[in-house]
Amino acid sequence: MSYKRITLSQFLMDGQHRRGGSGRFTSLLTDIRTTCKMISHEVNRGAMAGNLGLAGTENVQGEDQKKLDVLANEIFLHMTAQSGNYAAMASEELEDVHIVHGASGRYLLLFDPLDGSSNIDINIAVGSIFSILHLPDGVDCSDRSVFLQPGVKQVAAGYAIYGSSTMLVLTTGEGVNGFTLDQNIGVFVLTHPNMRISEDASEFAINASRSRFWEPPVKRYIDEALAGTEGPRAKDFNMRWVAAMVAEVHRILCRGGVFMYPVDVRNAKQGGKLRLMYEANPMAFIVEQAGGMAITGRDRIMDLQPQGLHQRVGVVLGSKNEVERIQRYHREYDASAGKN
Numbered sequence: 001m002s003y004k005r006i007t008l009s010q011f012l013m014d015g016q017h018r019r020g021g022s023g024r025f026t027s028l029l030t031d032i033r034t035t036c037k038m039i040s041h042e043v044n045r046g047a048m049a050g051n052l053g054l055a056g057t058e059n060v061q062g063e064d065q066k067k068l069d070v071l072a073n074e075i076f077l078h079m080t081a082q083s084g085n086y087a088a089m090a091s092e093e094l095e096d097v098h099i100v101h102g103a104s105g106r107y108l109l110l111f112d113p114l115d116g117s118s119n120i121d122i123n124i125a126v127g128s129i130f131s132i133l134h135l136p137d138g139v140d141c142s143d144r145s146v147f148l149q150p151g152v153k154q155v156a157a158g159y160a161i162y163g164s165s166t167m168l169v170l171t172t173g174e175g176v177n178g179f180t181l182d183q184n185i186g187v188f189v190l191t192h193p194n195m196r197i198s199e200d201a202s203e204f205a206i207n208a209s210r211s212r213f214w215e216p217p218v219k220r221y222i223d224e225a226l227a228g229t230e231g232p233r234a235k236d237f238n239m240r241w242v243a244a245m246v247a248e249v250h251r252i253l254c255r256g257g258v259f260m261y262p263v264d265v266r267n268a269k270q271g272g273k274l275r276l277m278y279e280a281n282p283m284a285f286i287v288e289q290a291g292g293m294a295i296t297g298r299d300r301i302m303d304l305q306p307q308g309l310h311q312r313v314g315v316v317l318g319s320k321n322e323v324e325r326i327q328r329y330h331r332e333y334d335a336s337a338g339k340n
């Protein structure tokens with residue numbers, strides 16, 4: 001037989017056998033797989049199911065919730081509670097942690113149920129992001145501080161992208177693999193084994209409408225890229241902005257590049273735009289596992305000691321040599337400004 005399709009379940013079982021392990025990843029990721037399939041279905045039904053538009057409510061961060069933000073959050077909470085793996089969860093859409101009553105699970109789940117919400121109504125890619133942490137022994141999961149573990153402690157992380165096809169991309173700390181949903185049979189199939197981010201790139205993604213708020217090192221990097229073959233980089237750059245971090249990271253995994261949502265003078269008070277625990281950390285884990293780098297501009301994201309569940313942070317991630325360059329520009333600027 002030469003039928004070569006490998007499903008997500010088979011892939012996880014293989015990993016389990018290889019490690020001689022307990023099958024915890026198979027179990028931990030089963031509910032997430034189903035969750036993402038259900039959200040994908042709702043995203044696809046769009047206007048037909050009345051899924052577009054505002055919910056008429058605000059989340060903890062004062063952002064208008066879309067109907068699909070609320071629905072995706074409910075699907076996550078409901079579906080991932082089934083197996084009893086997770087003792088508690090935290091979501092972009094919930095102010096406080098959600099305790100799974102009666103669960104003896106030893107894991108914590110953090111998620112952004114619908115990333116790129118502004119794309120929902122215009123039929124452009126959106127996604128879901130998740131991060132899995134251990135619940136330390138003897139700790140009460142109702143204490144929200146158990147969630148405040150640095151990104152290096154993640155046991156698994158990933159995202160689903162609901163684009164021209166639905167994909168699940170994940171890491172358990174042994175590289176990054178991508179699975180495409182075969183809509184006809186409802187199964188995720190391994191289509192992107194061992195995803196790697198090229199070390200060099202000439203494509204960047206940043207919301208340029210904020211350029212007047214940028215710090216000098218960010219401005220320097222973008223100005224040099226825009227100068228193209230006539231500038232110090234002596235090559236032309238391309239630019240993209242999908243306004244969904246999931247889609248930007250996915251593009252970078254597929255063809256390299258840099259994504260930046262830096263701290264700037266306008267968002268500095270709140271610490272940046274993107275959330276550390278369920279956006280930056282899981283994406284940083286994926287990016288590093290694929291050979292890329294993820295920093296705040298200055299520091300490695302996964303080393304940060306979180307201070308709050310909904311903490312925001314600057315994000316610069318992608319191709320290693322470009323991210324290193326941006327970090328160097330920050331260091332040079334700090335040195336010249338006498339900050340060190």
Ligand SMILES: O=P(O)(O)OC[C@H]1O[C@](O)(COP(=O)(O)O)[C@@H](O)[C@@H]1O
Pocket residue numbers: 092112114115116117118207243244245246261
């Ligand atoms: O509105 P902007 O500046 O384009 O911001 C886009 C960014 O905001 C986000 O949409 C935030 O995520 P949510 O949609 O989950 O709030 C990121 O995915 C994206 O990179």
Ligand SMILES: [Mg+2]
Pocket residue numbers: 112114115116245279
């Ligand atoms: Mg998001």
Ligand SMILES: [Mg+2]
Pocket residue numbers: 069092112113114115116117
């Ligand atoms: Mg969101």
